[in-house]
Amino acid sequence: MRYLIGLDLGSGSIRAGAFDLNGRPARIASRPSTSVTPDPARPGEIVWPHRAVWATACEVLQEVIQALPADAEIAGVAAACLGMDGVPLDRDNTPLYDFIAWTDSRCVPYYEAWLRDFGEARQFLTTGSPPRGFSTLFRLQWMRDHHPEILERTRKWVLMGDFVNQRLCGELATDYSMAACTLLFSPGAAAWDQGIADKAGVDLGLMCAAKPAGTLLGQVTAAAAAETGLPQGTPVILGGHDYLCGALPVGGHRPGAVVNIGGTWDIIQATLAEFTLPEAAVGTGWTVEHHVAPGQFSAFGAAIGGGVTTWFRDTFAPGMNDDSFFALATEAAASRAALPVFLPHLAGCTGPVMDATAAGAFLGLRQSHGRTEMLAAVFEGLNLQTREILASAACLGLTPERLIMVGGSARNPGIVQSRADALGLPVDVPGVTETTAQGAAMLAGIGAGEFADMDQAVAAMTCAMTRTEPTTDGMRRHDDRLELFRTAFAALDPVNRRGAGDGGPELIEN
Template identity: 35%
Template structure:
């Protein structure tokens, strides 16, 4: 029997999962993503540590595979935006700026002044935000000139792992969509933008379709990982897009809610949005890994991260409050958290706002407020933010609003959060019961590349995973609709000026401390 290996290089963990062609997992392993945080709002990876972790999880997953020679394909899904600069020998020249690191805001501001936010949106479909690859490349050029001078290749993280596995470079549209260097309309590297920012196209890998065979596992990678050299390495894609693919969310009228450390709200479209307003609202879009389609993408920079944060806040000062205890505490409070609201902007604002200086906040605290209200308010804040992210898209003709949502990711195991999301949105939530949907999406693309499936439609049709369903509670929905309309929608606009002043103060204190 043929087996498919999917890799998921995520924000907090790196996973290797081996699947049968019907989507049933037979072996898996995971390890924390090695991340360095030298100062607030900075984070980076080291390429050699990422690769060592990938090798580790592959080897451990294969321990549970009786015959590893049955693995016929390997493909990688990963976080987007973060890229590895390589020299002519294929060695990293500098640390890898994490996707969510916002040190690159000055470079984003420079792009706005010298290229123009609307010009960039019209070509790439991306709103001007500091997280995108182009901003990182400009930062390296300014602050790491020697490393930049020695670099000849830029590879996103999934492309870097595929390169280490096969020795071949290749990019596909779902990841290239997040660079701010690909024209979304013709799916080619944008020559006008490259010329304006003086970046040589030869640094970028060739653009090919998702699920394209790059080549077999190299002898060196086989020796390191235990994979057979007969296994074919294929292009994968952006983690959230691969998850949508595995969930079958490929057509307009569907919506994926992918819940992890961050959260994605993902709606397939038949054509890119062209109204610049969507860019000003912070929405991004890109090409789907399912050939020929597009998507519009919102979400939250901190979703699961907010839950981890409140666990630390509610802990005993040494250890965070246990996850189950946090959710149990939240469950003891009625909908509305007794009037306490939480704005989940622990890194920055989320669409439809573009504001890297926004800050999180609890609103409505009183002397009666306890950990139960705070815990539930965080869950409700995440859910309010989800709805606030996708509802404004209704005005765009390319977007068909969903009648239900499909949810994937670790956050789906939080049954209370899923119930709150369903009641607050008024949508049935279908919880995908596939093991590690993002890795599964990558594995299916690998199967396409290896010829196990003729195309992406055939791959999805072969899946045999189940789904559970969460339905809105009508009386809760009434409460949430009132809070959303009368209070929550006013919280960010009211706090934004003060949050921006606080952000400036924080930055000045951090800069002074670093001197």
């Protein structure tokens, strides 16, 4: 039996999966991702320790490989990865610093200066990406100003998936979708943008060569084989941005497909046949970048989703086990009680407008509101936020007739029903849950020659989906609540701009 291995390097966990050539999972292994605050005096500085990233990847790979039959053959391995977070490597490929996490706020001043000096519209219309406080460009500027001695010794600035690949096979490269996370890459030209680099004062020579996802990088070395359990000589293939890998097993590579990927971020992803940057999309939070599918592009709008429910669980249900919280979420999603209004902007608003000063809030709380009603309000707020983002997709000419939902939230039928009701669209959920790792495995299969192309990989490795139709009562209820949601957002704007709470936006750690 031949297997493909997919790695999923995410904010909440690092996972590995072994899949046969028909997409059936043989083994999934998972460990929590580890982020730390090195200096308590600077709580805004958060990193992923590079040793922990590699050690955790090794652990999940070992667990998966050891569970396979003794005569199993590993056809290839590829990694899907969260965006933006990178590490500087010296000429010996030794890390000189830890990964600055996307939850880290140290680079916000550089982001704000870039908005003033370069501008959001110019950035989007050049690269398809709006500036964000955690974009790679601002990490490089921060390192240049605060640790020039490190940057002087740096040969390459490497994103997390590319770091793991280098440890596996000794080769350095990145794919187009990950390069687009940096603000320094032009998807239309499939090349690094020298003009932006010059304006930012960063050296493009620090960036890895950019290649299409699915490109064969090299083979697992003897040293990596000893640490991971992967057979020496296993092909290592370029994966890509995690949300795009997660869209592959449900046919999300086809133009017109719209996928809702639920994780720490709640993402609406649509596949485009052409690279198009309409001016109407400026300021909406939409990003247009290369897809991991050859010749395709991706538009996505995103906001914190699972990060908000994790915050709620940690704050209002500490110590509750997974089964109990699943039951609470099911009850909350089905609640028909009179609810407070919840604004889910705990990390600012990232769609359908970009507003870093926006903040989360419960409005209209009563003594009758307990934990269940508050969680129901959280789900409603997340649903309405997604509805607003999806509606803004009209600026890209997108009017979906259905939604494909994957990720952690798709495992709860109550949440799926409430999402269908909020959007007024049928929602299809695949039978497989580990779509990100499976999408990486599909790219591994293409790069290793197991599949001729993406269409063949999708035909072989996709599964049946279950459809949830919106209900009339549910759609009416969300229609009624949408105006309250919008009114609350507008009403709190002057409060947020005056710096209520801690005086500014705070990133959620998950």
